[in-house]
Amino acid sequence: MHAFQGPYKASKWSRGVVRLNGPLNRTTPGPPAFFLFPERLSSIAFPLPSHQLRTIAAQLKYETQDSPKKEGKDALGYEWQRNFLKRHPEIQRGKARKLSLARAMSVGEKSVDNFFQQYKQVREQHKIPPSRVWNLDECGVDTIPQNVVVLSQKGVPKNQIVSGEKGRRSTVVAMVSASGEAFTPMIIHKGKKTMPLWYQDAPDGAMLEATENGYINKACFLKFIDIWIDYLQEKGELGPKHLLLLDGHSSHTCNYPAMKALKDNDIIAMLIPPHSSHFLQPLDRAPFSQFKWHWQVALELFNRLNVGRVLAKSEFYSVFNLAWAKGMTEKNIKAGWKRSGLEPINRAAITGEMLEVHTAFCKQIPVSIFGLCSSCLLLCFTILFRSNFIHLHQILKPFALAFQARMNRRH
Secondary structure (H helix, E strand, O other), rough: OOOOOOOOOOOOOOOOEEEOOOOOOOOOOOOOOHHHHHHHHHHHOOOHHHHHHHHHHHHHHHHHHHOOOOOOOOOHHHHHHHHHHHHOOOOOOOOOOOOHHHHHHHHHHHHOOOOOOHHHHHHHHOOEEEEEHEEEEEEEEEOOOOOOOOOOOOOOOOOOOOOOEEEEEEEEEEEEEOOOEEOOOOEEOOOOOOOOOOOOOOOOEEEEEEEEEOOOOHHHHHHHHHHHHHHHHHOOOOOOOOOEEEOOOOHHHHHHHHHHHHHOOOOEHHHHHHHHHHHHHHHHOOHHHHHHHHHHHHHHHHHHHHOOOOOOOHHHHHHHEEEEEHHOOOOHHHHHHHOOOOOEOOOOOOOOOHHHHHHHHHHHHHHHHOOOOOHHHHHHHHHHHHOOOOHHHHHHHHHHHHHHHHHHOOO
């Protein structure tokens, strides 16, 4: 059967540009399946890479036209892709953000509704203003600049000299209030103990810790909480209720001394729903992204001024201070609280599009497909593109079963 049926047919090809006027294997009117294809994949957290889009378009071209396939020409060019995006502005090209399986499957409308209901109830019951609502979280920073888009002469390799292929990662423990205040951060380096040189260029009241892996542990979290409580006591703000939003990290939830210290000082610890921090945690919505962007800028400057030299722990604050001052501004902090819908309280800030991945994913995608190789997935996507009404989970089920059987034989 021909790839195109009914009144919808492929028009002529000009300068390598394909123009599809209708859907595949479909006689009812509606938008073309080719155009729905990227939208369907993005709705279930499998966004279509641009090179695969050009590859599929090339396959259609060679099947619907009499022109022979050129050797080594497996995909259409970037000119076709640019024209395709111009004709269909509803499809955007962008960099995909990694989303773990746990995040995709754990967060739904019900859990978000319950969280907002409890959050609003606690604030109204104890009359907690924005200045006494806090969020604590951690993020990691590397000592090697990431790959960035650069400008260079055509044909010249775009290489960048760095101190090494892999850098050292340190942890930044941050705490911000809904009124836009940023508490002094704690820096955790990898090591057995802190050294006096590490405090070079450090601001007053700087907190430095060392752990075996450079990540936070229960002792570091307890120390941070104790210092924060002392800070509130010095300001005379202890007494009225405070609300502290935390994620479910074991250093937070399985830390009895820290939880007892919070309770003894009338601080309510409230956990964000599991795997929802990417849209419910204020620090993740704006401040951390801005801080990390300015960290890369400052680190790139250090790398150019000190070619081939590793960012030492004694020089950490010379880079960190610049990034923290520009990233953790009152404007960025308030933007994070607003985007998460927590200040002002706005459940509508968490839109259906944010939870659409969870809904579509749980209904259509079996968990076992995550073990499939990329070639199997590409084949499945190609079949989905050709058969407009076949559900994705029906297509992937045979491949998932075959993969499971292969893994069972290995074990």
